[in-house]
Amino acid sequence: MRAARGIDFAAPTGTPIYAAGDGRIEFAGRKGGYGNAVVINHGKSITTLYAHMSALSASRRATAAACGRA
Secondary structure (H helix, E strand, O other), rough: OOOOOOOOOOOOOOOOOOOOEEEEEEEEEEEEHOOOOEEEEEOOOOOEEEEEEOOOOOOOOOOOOOOOOO
């Protein structure tokens, strides 16, 4: 197990989550201890993980994410 190398942001349940940058959605669904999660690949070995979400949007079948939208 390795230490997390990210930043956690707390927010009230139902708060919209916005992508940090354009990218390809690699995963959307339940992910172990993360619960509902989305992983976006931004290229150049950069990925973001959005986790502990109360729900996934109906558009979770999307394959691309634009900056400001997840």
